[in-house]
Amino acid sequence: MKKFNKIIFPLGILFMFAWMSCKTDKINGIAEPVKDITGSWKIVKATRNGTDLFSLLDTNYYNLNKFRVDFNEGKYTLVNPLPFIVSENGTYALDNPQFPFKITFTQTTGSTTPVSTAFTYPIVNGVRTLTLVFSPGCPENTYSYTLVKVN
Numbered sequence: 001m002k003k004f005n006k007i008i009f010p011l012g013i014l015f016m017f018a019w020m021s022c023k024t025d026k027i028n029g030i031a032e033p034v035k036d037i038t039g040s041w042k043i044v045k046a047t048r049n050g051t052d053l054f055s056l057l058d059t060n061y062y063n064l065n066k067f068r069v070d071f072n073e074g075k076y077t078l079v080n081p082l083p084f085i086v087s088e089n090g091t092y093a094l095d096n097p098q099f100p101f102k103i104t105f106t107q108t109t110g111s112t113t114p115v116s117t118a119f120t121y122p123i124v125n126g127v128r129t130l131t132l133v134f135s136p137g138c139p140e141n142t143y144s145y146t147l148v149k150v151n
Contacts, residue, residue, distance in 0.1 A: 040070045040079075041130055045146035048083075068150065076105065083138050083143060085117050085134040094119070099127040103132070 043064050046053040054064060068079035077089045090107040094100040095116075103119040106112060117134040130147045 013135075032098045035094065035100050037071045037094075037130060038122070040068050040150040041147035042150050043067050043082075043145050044129075044148050047144045048141055053127075070145065083136050084145075085132065085136055087116055092111070 030077040046064055062082065064082065066080040067082045069084075070077040070079065071092060074091050074093065075089070076087065076092045079084070081087060086105045086107050088107040088110045090105060090109075090112075092106070093104045095102040095104070100119050100121060102116050104114045106114045115134075117132050120129075120131040122129055122131075129150055131144065132143045132147070132148075133142065135142050
């Protein structure tokens with residue numbers, strides 16, 4: 001019995017200290033910053049139905065390198081337009097400024113019906129990217145543009 005007490009008592013004390021040392025710490029979350037897409041963005045990757053457009057298109061007709069979309073204070077401007085979700089300048093809005101999953105474009109001329117598309121804003125290889133997936137007109141053609149901010 002003494003041998004039993006020599007083993008159980010220290011184990012009991014060890015268990016009691018371990019149990020008393022366990023406490024739940026509340027972790028105060030860090031506020032997610034608002035995603036800021038303000039600036040001029042250029043295409044670095046473009047696909048149509050999974051086909052790479054940079055290798056496919058005649059650069060004299062569609063120069064992907066010259067296309068820009070400028071976002072500024074809720075407005076956007078298209079520079080050297082390409083097939084895009086909208087064809088005229090207008091306004092834009094993110095569905096959630098901190099965790100955006102959708103961006104909505106509204107042209108100021110032509111069709112003023114708002115058009116929304118999937119929106120991702122990841123950091124790839126240390127660079128913030130903006131990816132838009134859309135079908136401009138023909139639902140059989142799905143475009144995916146990956147843009148980076150022009151410095």
